[in-house]
Amino acid sequence: MPNKESFKQNSDWDDAVQLFLQDCKVRNLSRESIRRYRKGLEKLQQHLDALELQLRDLSPAVFKKQVLPSLLDEGLASRTLNCNLHIYKSFAQLLCEEGWIDDEPFGADIKPLKLQPSSAHTFTDEHLYQLLALPDRTTFTGLRNYVMMLTLLDTGIRLRELAKLQVTDVLLDEGSLRVNHGKGRKSRLVPIERIAAGELKHYLLERGILNHNALWVNLDNQPFLPGGIRTMIARYCQSAEIKGIQCSCHTFRHTFAKKYLLNGGDVFTLKSIMGHAHIETTEMYVELFVNDLKAQHEKFSPIEHLAEALHLLPESEVNCI
Structure with a gap:
């Protein structure tokens, strides 16, 4: 296995990828995760080759000004690109820990792209x-x-x-x-x-x-x-x-999440039930079903239910009486 100096001189990409994937196996990651990590690194290598860059040439500035725009121009979905960014950071972190590179080329200021809530199919x-x-x-x-x-x-x-x-x-x-x-x-x-x-x-x-x-x-x-x-x-x-x-x-999974929220379930318990790693993933369901939740609130609003019994009316309606 090449040392730090030979890696810097020869840009032995294949050995670096092999080191990373072997570390993934040691950490007992699933076969599907390792396959996804390999694909993500292959994508990065394609863009580095097209830009005539090597890993040692990367810095946060170079990544933001050259590599990231190249990835975006390819038309990758934001969610896919965010997954790849996570892979690249994990890859660079390991190379830093092993002494193959001096600094991580993906700085802390390189943030995941903001995702727009996508539609979620649910059964009626x-x-x-x-x-x-x-x-x-x-x-x-x-x-x-x-x-x-x-x-x-x-x-x-x-x-x-x-x-x-x-x-x-x-x-x-x-x-x-x-x-x-x-x-x-x-x-x-x-x-x-x-x-x-x-x-x-x-x-x-x-x-x-x-x-x-x-x-x-x-x-x-x-x-x-x-x-x-x-x-x-x-x-x-x-x-x-x-x-x-x-x-x-x-679709059954999305339907479960929707009905759970509409029936008054809280997002933190839903996260645990669905096995989401991050609360942001669960919160996306709230955004997706916001119109349904609003209609449910209107249906079960405590003030609306009390209004008739307590003769509570909006001021505008009182003025019309």
């Missing part, structure tokens, strides 16, 4: 009635699919979190599910309420005892994989003739 109550009515619960697969949709709607967990659930993760006495394979490999307990928990208990009885612990199984008693779950949801949405929104497991 009518959509949910249609979807939940479709499975034939007299069959094993119909019962399984029905319970899976209930679980998605009642917990807001992700597709891969759902697929990786084990029988031992179902803690019915505690009214929760244990998610051991959350994003970033973090574990958490997710509440599941009475109706969904009751149907899940019914499903467990129908599943029976098998020689493996996967919660969701197909007719061959093999684990029901994410691709199959994704296809199942898409087919139900097609049968229900749901159009104009993206029909996926993530």
